[in-house]
Amino acid sequence: MNNKLLEVKNLHTYFFTNKGTVKAVQGVDFTIEAGKTLGIVGESGSGKSVTAFSILNLLDYPGKIVDGEIIFNEMDLVGISEEKMRSIRGNDISMIFQEPMTSLNPVHRIGKQLSEPIILHQGKSKKEAWNVAVELLREVKIPNPENVVYNYPFQLSGGMRQRVMIAMALACEPKLLIADEPTTALDVTIQAQIFKLMNDLKKAYNTAIMFITHDLGAIAELADDVAVMYTGEILERAPVDTIFDRKSKYSHPYKEGLLKSIPLLDEEVEHLDQIQGSVPHPLKLPKGCRFSTRCEYSTEKCVNEKPKLVEVASGHLIRCFYPEVGCRNA
């Protein structure tokens, strides 16, 4: 296929700490096509953010990409020079962060911060960039953009700041937008507005989005494809409809657990199911299947052997020995 914008192959990112090597990402692969959204879900510590940082090469010491390829626009981003990477960051790939409250520099006016990447990557003059900034703010539906550019971040609300962050990320019309839990810190009504905004902008600019979250609702709303991550591995990857299809023939027990823990509007339940236990310590990962310690279907084989990511149906990949629903030893 030719319209693959980003292809991550066998990515391994490790953190070399004093206590041992934390294998934060182990053999993740996925592709994102232009104009499509890939949703990455997982619990805290499943390696979602580290994957995103690996793509932008923003890992700080002691983190390092050990193995794998990140092919963006037919160019391998692993081992690329810092100079070249900098011209890609904010220009071709940009990122939105979790905390809109602290993602803006408190001492600069909004307009100045917005125009900085425009001046840097597009070589526009200060005045031109300022005008572009006003237009960008208008585009992310901020009322009175002519005035807001003169404001300081502390004068804006959380939702407005996140819009400013989105405007900043879109300033250079990137091909790929990485959104690292962009709505976690916002309340639901603002979340809905931000989702709508991101969907509109995706259509307008044909931007691919890599959407990282632990909110399955957000994934259902935005994503075209979904990857479920757990302790640095992808457990299941499929189109969004397949993932949320409760009657699907194949499914990963972990994802089933996640779905069961969400209340349904049309069903009355006494209490919600939950996945037992918690994510294993990154330095003490289980030998076999990573999920075997918490899986209700776990067998001898699961504990001792590691399953591979297998394509069970077209476009539907599962990392489990027993992907078929109903064929497990419960």
Place this chain on the structure above:
Amino acid sequence: MSEITEQNKGFSKKDEVILSPTQQTIIKFKNNRLAMVGLWLFLIIVTVVVVTHFYTKFTGYDFSATDTSIKNLPPSWEHPFGTDKYGRNTVVRVLEGGWISLQVGFLSTIMAVFIGVTMGSIAGYFGGKIDSIIMRIVEVIYSFPFLALAFTISAIFRDKPAEFRLFIIIAILGLIRWTGLARIVRGQILSLKEQDFILATKALGIKKRNQIMRHLIPNVLAMVIVSGTLTFASAILGEAFLSFLNLSVTEPIPTWGALLSKAAQNSTSLRNFWWVWVFPGTMLFMFIMSINLIGEGLRDAVDPKSEIITKEQRKAAKERRKAQKKANREEKIFSKRGGM
């Protein structure tokens, strides 16, 4: 269209005042009475000193001219600050003495701030080995005995002209006083660089140099200004100290420290000719105090948690206190009467 009702008065676009942090700081500073006193005192002293310097320069006033007929005269209308033992007019010497202090203070502070901020931000931003190396250098310089160093360097350049020695003094003070600032800046940047907005600048592909210069340093600038003010005061005090030990600029150019040391040479002049040391001492004291007051005021002004007490509020508080007192007094009288 533009109908202004009682409700939306003060909420329309025109009424909205956007105060930048700098403007807020200025307002807070202006409402700090003590700091404003310090600022005026500072400005007056600086103006007088600068005017005197250029006046003496252009009129060719001879600082080495002596007149034994008028030696050791107490203050009078003719010689407001009295005369010294060579019959020189102290008033001009005291006012001119500040010129050296000002030069030393400004230049060495600029030098210390520049080095301190550069070193501190580099150490804080890059961390790791670079941080360790810079902080070890800071510790080494921090533990230098200032006086011994000043003695040695001054002794080496004893024969050089006064201007050259002045620059040596500035360099010594500047090169020694930057360590405190470097530590403050490093500490601040260490915590700031972990903030999301620095991660955001990285994700936007902004150069490291610009991350430091445009995003980190403006965030620590308030601290730098406060600390720089106090460095300025200590530099002037340091210069006076060196002059007192005859290690700074030599005769006939007057400095406050040197004027003090002249008076302190023997107890007779200390006891009998008080005007010789009181005036330079007072000038030095007032100048240092004014700078410290400004520094203290700035520290309060840049602190976002400090409150502004405006003139009107202060007046209102005074009125309230007065009324309270009056009420108390009346109550007392009333209770006395009631008791009787």
